[in-house]
Amino acid sequence: MRLSKGSVRMAVAMTVLLVGFIATYVAAQAAPRAKVIKMSSKRFEYAPANLRLKKGEPVVLQLTTKDVVMGFNLPEFNVRADIVPDQVAQVSFVPDKAGTFTFICDVFCGEGHERMQGTITVVD
Amino acid sequence: MKRINRRDFLKLTGLGSIGVVLSSALPGVAQAHGDDEFVFIQLSDSHWGFEGAPNPDAKGTLQKAVRSVNSLEAQPDFLVFTGDLTHTTDNPLERRRRMAEFKQIVSELKVKNVRFMPGEHDASLDNGKAFQEFFGATHYSFDHKGVHFIALDNVSDPRALIGEEQLTWLAADLKQRKPEDPIVVFTHRPLFDLAPQWDWATRDGAKAVELLMPYKNVTVFYGHIHQEHHHMTGHIAHHAAKGLMFALPAPGSQPNRTPVPWDPAAPYKGLGFRSVDADLDEVRYEITEYPVIKA
Numbered sequence: 079m080r081l082s083k084g085s086v087r088m089a090v091a092m093t094v095l096l097v098g099f100i101a102t103y104v105a106a107q108a109a110p111r112a113k114v115i116k117m118s119s120k121r122f123e124y125a126p127a128n129l130r131l132k133k134g135e136p137v138v139l140q141l142t143t144k145d146v147v148m149g150f151n152l153p154e155f156n157v158r159a160d161i162v163p164d165q166v167a168q169v170s171f172v173p174d175k176a177g178t179f180t181f182i183c184d185v186f187c188g189e190g191h192e193r194m195q196g197t198i199t200v201v202d
Numbered sequence: 203m204k205r206i207n208r209r210d211f212l213k214l215t216g217l218g219s220i221g222v223v224l225s226s227a228l229p230g231v232a233q234a235h236g237d238d239e240f241v242f243i244q245l246s247d248s249h250w251g252f253e254g255a256p257n258p259d260a261k262g263t264l265q266k267a268v269r270s271v272n273s274l275e276a277q278p279d280f281l282v283f284t285g286d287l288t289h290t291t292d293n294p295l296e297r298r299r300r301m302a303e304f305k306q307i308v309s310e311l312k313v314k315n316v317r318f319m320p321g322e323h324d325a326s327l328d329n330g331k332a333f334q335e336f337f338g339a340t341h342y343s344f345d346h347k348g349v350h351f352i353a354l355d356n357v358s359d360p361r362a363l364i365g366e367e368q369l370t371w372l373a374a375d376l377k378q379r380k381p382e383d384p385i386v387v388f389t390h391r392p393l394f395d396l397a398p399q400w401d402w403a404t405r406d407g408a409k410a411v412e413l414l415m416p417y418k419n420v421t422v423f424y425g426h427i428h429q430e431h432h433h434m435t436g437h438i439a440h441h442a443a444k445g446l447m448f449a450l451p452a453p454g455s456q457p458n459r460t461p462v463p464w465d466p467a468a469p470y471k472g473l474g475f476r477s478v479d480a481d482l483d484e485v486r487y488e489i490t491e492y493p494v495i496k497a
Binding site: 147149151153154160179180182184185186187188189191192193195 | 290291292322326327357360361362398399400401405457458459
């Protein structure tokens with residue numbers, strides 16, 4: 079039986095898609111699941127303000143506030159977000175170096191803004 | 203006392219070949235200025251309304267700085283305050299009271315050509331509304347004796363953004379300049395990432411620097427960090443000024459940006475203002491740092 083050129087192209091495309099799907103599935107299963115941490119903020123503090131993370135373990139921070147627009151800025155990992163009241167801001171990163179790193183509010187939010195900060199300690 | 207002018211002084215000290223000359227206040231060196239030179243004074247971060255251990259003379263330091271400026275032998279053509287005129291308060295009425303008091307104190311300056319800019323303490327909680335009521339526009343440009351001055355506002359947006367609207371204005375302003383025109387930029391925050399972990403940055407500052415980059419003679423004077431600091435982005439020099447209320451530690455030198463403690467043995471240490479001697483002939487600026495009070 080001879081296949082038409084169109085049928086061959088279709089078969090190749092389906093094969094490529096299938097291989098891609100399997101590869102993605104396998105990679106997703108192999109990758110460590112991100113640790114999800116909820117963090118609330120209010121003028122002029124975060125809760126929790128001090129986090130302890132494991133090096134190499136992906137993390138997702140879910141940030142909320144109930145009063146005014148805040149910022150979350152962790153320059154060492156090039157991570158930042160605006161935290162808007164009654165919305166969930168989400169940042170994802172992989173802490174790939176050990177140490178203690180400061181995050182700050184980088185949206186000027188009032189008299190105590192300059193002391194609004196916390197730390198992330200990454201351990202091996 | 204023999205008067206020598208700035209250029210003679212540079213020749214004597216062998217400093218004539220660098221673009222910006224930094225010096226301390228030199229007793230006995232009076233400056234005479236020709237048509238191609240002028241002086242302006244930069245004052246910054248007076249934080250009027252601040253109270254606390256970092257400055258036991260919080261209610262008197264600004265007045266002392268005003269008297270010191272007035273006592274300079276060569277009075278400047280103009281003065282610029284590069285932000286944080288007042289210390290922040292959540293109370294809009296108190297904010298205006300502090301601005302009124304600040305304005306009254308600096309009205310004692312002999313030189314009446316005074317330019318004001320906001321800092322985040324003045325403007326970030328109301329997008330510059332109170333500042334504009336007392337001091338006018340938060341960004342503007344003007345020309346003085348051949349130098350084009352641009353005051354950029356990177357504080358009225360509490361996110362430390364200049365913003366697209368102002369950047370468009372900046373681009374249009376610069377379009378009217380020739381590549382070799384002398385340009386001086388005033389800002390409050392640094393336009394570059396000096397210490398982002400201390401919020402010593404402007405989120406879109408790189409866009410402003412990119413707009414300025416085609417111009418050969420650009421110099422930036424800013425405040426915010428309460429200390430003298432000098433940095434280059436390409437050929438553009440950035441000079442931070444001391445504050446007039448409390449000093450802050452060197453960028454990133456400790457976990458928190460807490461004020462440097464007041465030293466009773468050396469009161470007002472780390473506080474001061476500067477004069478900038480603009481030499482149009484060679485397009486360069488001599489910076490002289492002055493203490494709040496004479497030693």
